[in-house]
Amino acid sequence: MLKFIRSLYFGKRLFYALFGISILFLISFWFSPLYSITWILTSVLGILVLTDVSALFRVNGIEADRILPEKFSNSDDNRVVIEIANKYGFRLNAEVIDEIPVQFQKRDFLKQIRFTPHKSIEFEYFLKPLERGEYIFGNLNIYVSSIFKLAKRRYTFNKDQMVKVYPSFIQMKKLDFLALDQKINLHGIKRIRRIGHTMEFEQIKEYVRGDDVRTINWKATAKHGNLMVNQFQDERSQPIYSIIDCGRVMKMPFEGLSLLDYAINSSLAFSNVALKKKDKVGMLSFSNKIDHLQKASSKLSQLSRIMEALYNVNTGFYDSDFSLLYSRVKKYISHRSLLMIYTNFEHMSGLQRQLPFLKALAKQHLVVVIFFENTEMIRLTEIAPANLSESAHQTIAEQYAHNKSLMARELQRHGIQALLTPPQDLSINAINKYLEIKSRGLL
Template sequence: MLKFIRSLYFGKTVFYALFGISILFLISFWFEALYSITWTLTAVMGVLIFTDIIALYSKVSINVDRVLPEKFSNSDENTVLVTIQNNYGFKIYSEIIDEIPVQFQKRDFLKTLEIPAYKKTSFEYLLKPLKRGEYIFGNLNIYISTILRLAKRRYIFNKDQMVKVYPSFIQMKKLDFMALDQKIDLHGIKRIRRIGHTMEFEQIKEYVRGDDVRTINWKATAKNNQLMVNQFQDERSQPVYSVIDCGRMMKMPFEGLSLLDYAINSALAFSNVALKKKDKVGMLSFSNKIDKLQKASSKLSQLNRIMDALYNVDTEFYDSDFSLLYSRVKKHLTHRSLLMLYTNFEHMSALQRQLPYLKAIAKQHLLVVIFFENTEMTKLTHITPKNVSESAHQTIAEEFVHNKLLMSKELQRHGIQTLLTPPKELSINAINKYLEIKARGLL
């Protein structure tokens, strides 16, 4: 009985009708002829409500299912599918309220549908998570009513479903084509001019117009009595590491996503491209301690290992220890590797404190320091100030932007590759930097 009471609701029509009947009873105090008519309307109303309840609580019911993907992609639109099967012999009117995870702070979800008798229907909605971790869906509530709309029956389905939010594998798939040698022209993607060639020999072939005459193999030419040239290819199976700073400076948010999450999404997309280029990929995360270290490998399963490692990476309010990073890199990375270091410096003094360790790492490895342009400051430099206060803000913003450029120049002066990029363009620019290094044969 208690279960029946908890599942029974009444529509707005019932309350409007009760209000009208109350008014009629009040008026009948002066006009007695309305008294019997009002009681008749009350009885008819009661019969209709009873009939409506009987129809809704017959032995048939509905089947509803919330279909979630195996995992969500962070910072991307993810699809949730809801299917409804009407087993009643009449058309039903439904109101669906899904209890979306608390991380979205969305409490106004409502979907209304008309479902014909014995028919199945479905609808989709999109969710965009901005934080990695476990997301718990609550009840999937559906309220059904007949054409009378007097009573409603509540059904509850799919209690406490959980889905994990991983780094942006959707972005990774979108940038997957950048591993191809022949890339089409797209906005944000640079064509890298190859300077010279790497020294990994591939084959000897016949000379054709356009081949570099410096690669002519004179011994093979004499033997075959025609011009033969050496053909080289990009060096492969080189160790490439994504090194992610998890210190407090990476907690800074841009458009709802922290710098750390931008770095993690970029590291995953970059690792995928590097694997497709036949290089070995690995990752390392650090703050005041070394959090994760995944040794470089070219196995196909390596990308899943990196994704699982990045899933649990988080930032705390600690200062990053670059001396510890240097000691661990020296101890564990014995071969010369490409290190893509995702970090952030807001002041020149912060860079100067860490510069000795960065220079020490760069002596043994090819180091690329990736840090972030403060886009809000950049916007301030382009406004037209209307008062003294705005002019002061613009002056400070210009100083911040100038300091970022000075930091980039300072790193380059010490032979360290740099990449200063807006957070939203990080993945594209990081992959372009990697392709540039491959094309120039710097590693």
């Protein structure tokens, strides 16, 4: 009985009808013939309500399921599918309210559907998480009513479904093609000027437009009568490490994501491309201590290990200890490696404090320091000032942006590769930097 009461609701039409009947009873105080008619209408309404409730509760006429992917991709649109089957023998009106995880702070989900008898329907919606972790869905609530819409019956399904949000593997798949063809050159995607290479000989092939004329094989050209060139392949199995700063400087948010999440998404996409290039990839995260260290490997399972490690990486409010990073790298990474260090410097003084440790790392390894442009400051420099106050703010923003460029030059002056990038372009630019280093044979 309690279950019946909890699942029974009444529609707006019933309350409108009761309000109308109340008005008629009031009017019948002065016009007595209306009193009998009002009671007849009340009886008819009661019969309709009982019929409606009986039809809805006679059988369990709704089956539904919320279909979730195995995992969500952070900062991407993830598809959620709702399947509903109508087993009633009459038309239904349904209101679907899905209890979305609290992380989304979305409390206005409502989907209105009309069902034909004994038919099924499917619809989808998309969720874009901005934090990694476990997301728990509540009830999938379906309120059904007949054509009278006097009463409703609530069905609930799929309580407490959980899905984990991992670093952006969708972004990783989108950038996967960059590892397949060195000649791909799409506007805004791959911007590499090939300067030189240290590659191993692979084969002799016929010259096509775009091949480096310096690789022409003149003996083979004379023999075949057509221009022939030597084709080379990249050096294989070089150790590549993504080193992620988890200190407080990485908590700064841009467009809903922290700098740490941008770095994590980029590390996953970059590691996938490096594995496709037959290099060994590893990962290290640190702040005031070493959080995770995944030794470089070229095994196919390495990407899964890195994803699981990145899933648990979090930032705090501690200052990052670059001296600890140097000591751990010197102890555990003995071979010359490419170190992609994701961090951020807001002031030249912050860079100067860490520069001795970066220079020490650069003596044994090829170090690429990746830090971020402040896009809000850049946007401020592009706005025409309307008054003196805005002009002063713009001047400070321009100085701030110029200091970022000075930091990149300071790193390069000490033989350290620098990549200054907007957060939203981080993955593309990091992969381009890696491919440039491969093509130049710097490692």
